[in-house]
Amino acid sequence: MATENRKIAFICSKGDLDMAYPALIMGWAALGNGVDVTMFFTFWGLDLVTEKRVDKLEIAPVANTSFKMSMMGLPTGNLGIPNLMGIIPGMTAFASWFMKSKMKALGTPTVREYLEMLSDGGAKMYGCKMTVDMFGIKRDEFLPCIKDVVTASDFIDMTDGAQIIFI
Amino acid sequence: MVDATLASISFDAEGYMTNPSQWSKEIAESLASQEGLATLTAEHWKIIDFCRQTGLASGKAPTLRQITIGTGISTKDLFALFPKGPAKKVAKIAGLGKPEGCV
Numbered sequence: 001m002a003t004e005n006r007k008i009a010f011i012c013s014k015g016d017l018d019m020a021y022p023a024l025i026m027g028w029a030a031l032g033n034g035v036d037v038t039m040f041f042t043f044w045g046l047d048l049v050t051e052k053r054v055d056k057l058e059i060a061p062v063a064n065t066s067f068k069m070s071m072m073g074l075p076t077g078n079l080g081i082p083n084l085m086g087i088i089p090g091m092t093a094f095a096s097w098f099m100k101s102k103m104k105a106l107g108t109p110t111v112r113e114y115l116e117m118l119s120d121g122g123a124k125m126y127g128c129k130m131t132v133d134m135f136g137i138k139r140d141e142f143l144p145c146i147k148d149v150v151t152a153s154d155f156i157d158m159t160d161g162a163q164i165i166f167i
Numbered sequence: 168m169v170d171a172t173l174a175s176i177s178f179d180a181e182g183y184m185t186n187p188s189q190w191s192k193e194i195a196e197s198l199a200s201q202e203g204l205a206t207l208t209a210e211h212w213k214i215i216d217f218c219r220q221t222g223l224a225s226g227k228a229p230t231l232r233q234i235t236i237g238t239g240i241s242t243k244d245l246f247a248l249f250p251k252g253p254a255k256k257v258a259k260i261a262g263l264g265k266p267e268g269c270v
Binding site: 034 | 231232235242243246250251252253254255270
């Protein structure tokens with residue numbers, strides 16, 4: 001074969017609901033374009049691929065300067081949600097529910113479903129050994145999509161020639 | 168002969184047919200072989216027919232997920248039948264435009 005296939009790798013380091021989607025959506029688009037996809041879940045990103053956490057991802061409006069009240073249809077322009085309001089018990093749950101409902105309205109799959117689709121489409125997904133050691137996570141706590149738990153050095157080896165995107 | 172069959176067909180810059188009514192099964196087979204698929208099995212046709220139906224009805228070629236949900240064929244099988252970018256490949260073979268949408 002004259003030309004090698006294009007390769008892309010995503011490093012998923014965040015566990016918030018909003019930061020879970022970029023890699024999933026772009027990874028799926030890459031697979032749809034015939035690109036080889038590798039995903040490396042590290043630090044908070046391990047929440048995305050842990051069985052007991054994946055359905056419970058949240059987004060907190062507190063200290064989130066992008067979360068504007070106008071998102072909910074209120075004519076408030078650039079006004080953000082006051083932090084004092086954001087700390088009220090239930091506000092994080094509400095913000096998370098709100099975001100999930102927006103994604104659902106677009107027909108976007110849940111994080112769990114996306115990971116399954118990506119795995120079925122051929123994406124290779126790995127957990128970060130250092131994080132696993134730090135948080136004492138056991139192999140059987142991961143979703144089936146995780147192929148292996150590897151080191152940073154392994155990741156650098158396997159992404160030789162790949163475009164790497166850090167999220 | 169691939170060239171002769173496709174000689175009178177109009178394509179856009181990315182290789183998608185611009186006039187769906189020019190499509191036929193022979194055209195599909197020529198396009199498929201251009202996409203690296205020498206033979207089309209019944210499973211392939213099931214997906215091509217579904218995409219063509221949906222695409223013509225809605226005006227938009229179906230996305231990957233729309234195909235798996237609409238045909239009941241699993242993601243794994245879809246990628247096995249049309250390796251490397253199934254939705255785009257099928258859209259080309261079915262004489263539709265590029266699929267829009269991120270899922």
